[in-house]
Amino acid sequence: ESVDPQKTAFALRKAWTLYSVTPLYRFRRARLRDYARLLSAFIAAERQKGLAVEVGAELDIKVALSSLAELRGSELDQAALLVQLSSRSQASSRNSEDKVVWSGWFCSMFGDDLSENIPEDFTSLPLFLSHGAESYTALVGSWFQKTFDCCFCRLAISPQNLSWMVAMWAGCKLDRAASAVELVFSVPRLAQPLDISYAIHPEDAKALWDTVQKTPGEITQEEVDVFMDCLYAHFHRHFKIHLSAAKLVKVSTAIASAHCDGIVKILHSQYLPGVLMLLTELAISQIQ
Amino acid sequence: HLATSLPLPSERDHLRPRIDLVVFMIDIKSKYSLKNVETSLVHVDASFFLGKVCFLVTGVGRVNACSVETNAICKLGKAYCSPMLFCELELEGIRVATAQRLVRMLQICAGHIPGVSALSFVSLMRNSDDD
Numbered sequence: 001e002s003v004d005p006q007k008t009a010f011a012l013r014k015a016w017t018l019y020s021v022t023p024l025y026r027f028r029r030a031r032l033r034d035y036a037r038l039l040s041a042f043i044a045a046e047r048q049k050g051l052a053v054e055v056g057a058e059l060d061i062k063v064a065l066s067s068l069a070e071l072r073g074s075e076l077d078q079a080a081l082l083v084q085l086s087s088r089s090q091a092s093s094r095n096s097e098d099k100v101v102w103s104g105w106f107c108s109m110f111g112d113d114l115s116e117n118i119p120e121d122f123t124s125l126p127l128f129l130s131h132g133a134e135s136y137t138a139l140v141g142s143w144f145q146k147t148f149d150c151c152f153c154r155l156a157i158s159p160q161n162l163s164w165m166v167a168m169w170a171g172c173k174l175d176r177a178a179s180a181v182e183l184v185f186s187v188p189r190l191a192q193p194l195d196i197s198y199a200i201h202p203e204d205a206k207a208l209w210d211t212v213q214k215t216p217g218e219i220t221q222e223e224v225d226v227f228m229d230c231l232y233a234h235f236h237r238h239f240k241i242h243l244s245a246a247k248l249v250k251v252s253t254a255i256a257s258a259h260c261d262g263i264v265k266i267l268h269s270q271y272l273p274g275v276l277m278l279l280t281e282l283a284i285s286q287i288q
Numbered sequence: 289h290l291a292t293s294l295p296l297p298s299e300r301d302h303l304r305p306r307i308d309l310v311v312f313m314i315d316i317k318s319k320y321s322l323k324n325v326e327t328s329l330v331h332v333d334a335s336f337f338l339g340k341v342c343f344l345v346t347g348v349g350r351v352n353a354c355s356v357e358t359n360a361i362c363k364l365g366k367a368y369c370s371p372m373l374f375c376e377l378e379l380e381g382i383r384v385a386t387a388q389r390l391v392r393m394l395q396i397c398a399g400h401i402p403g404v405s406a407l408s409f410v411s412l413m414r415n416s417d418d419d
């Protein structure tokens with residue numbers, strides 16, 4: 001389906017911190033304005049209590065909640081929900097633009113596995129992405145948890161899942177010159193931590209994946225293993241280091257990059273749904 | 289006796305006592321450890337697989353650091369008809385309990401427990417796994 005690039009531009013080129021969210025109880029799309037007001041009041045009250053998030057406490061925080069009908073996989077998915085916190089300094093003129101200080105959005109991209117089995121009155125939006133100060137994330141998160149009886153949990157990405165991502169994304173066809181495919185490993189049990197960064201020319205990586213993948217559009221665990229083993233063997237041949245004994249902590253391609261702490265950056269709008277689908281799957285498996 | 293891989297160096301063969309149990313350790317955080325075990329397995333005589341081999345999978349406490357697919361490990365256990373123990377070495381309680389289990393298995397494999405042979409014990413373990 002064609003997704004309006006304007007509407008989804010906000011999702012690109014930002015480092016999003018990932019969470020899995022359990023289904024929301026009694027969430028009503030029609031009440032977005034009410035929710036925005038309640039959340040705004042909650043934030044103001046928490047700041048009054050002394051949990052000020054910024055030194056310049058005169059900043060007025062405005063809350064906006066909006067639905068993004070385009071950001072969903074199928075009709076069975078809920079439309080994405082965007083929460084934005086913006087500030088307007090009271091010192092500036094009334095006509096000045098609000099500056100977005102924090103944004104977070106709930107999303108479900110082909111999340112049928114979860115939404116199929118939940119009871120009435122529950123809304124399934126298992127993936128949450130946040131960008132901005134951690135203190136705001138905590139405030140927004142605790143309001144949602146209190147209001148909709150849901151639970152947020154940081155989504156970590158295992159080396160195994162990172163391997164899937166790099167294999168998938170390195171194999172994507174890109175029309176213009178792409179950036180290198182980079183894998184970052186952390187070596188355990190050393191006196192001083194050591195990071196190894198392995199960069200591969202994107203065309204070489206895609207050529208390797210093309211020889212490994214048997215059915216276009218389908219990826220198996222064996223194919224991912226063969227792809228990674230080739231990369232490890234090549235590195236070992238040159239540097240006599242077994243990368244398979246180190247921990248894969250970050251992968252970077254022209255499509256997107258992902259870090260094991262659950263931080264993702266999506267760079268290419270065409271592949272946004274694909275990346276979100278994978279992340280939704282990870283979120284759902286963490287919830288179940 | 290601890291070894292990083294097999295085969296054991298032949299120079300010390302005549303000094304080595306009888307081997308009653310071989311425990312292959314696989315660290316779920318290291319794909320290299322799985323590969324290492326796979327290449328070492330071919331150096332073990334077939335008679336050992338009648339109850340004198342077991343796999344110890346470590347690091348299972350940290351699902352988020354998993355580099356090895358659990359299916360691959362379970363397939364290995366089935367292929368070699370040997371039991372698979374899962375543990376987390378970083379937790380003292382589990383470490384101690386696992387060590388006790390291994391010592392128990394070793395006693396059986398060495399023939400110190402009357403009435404229980406290595407082969408009967410491993411078939412007992414396999415039946416309870418299939419449940």
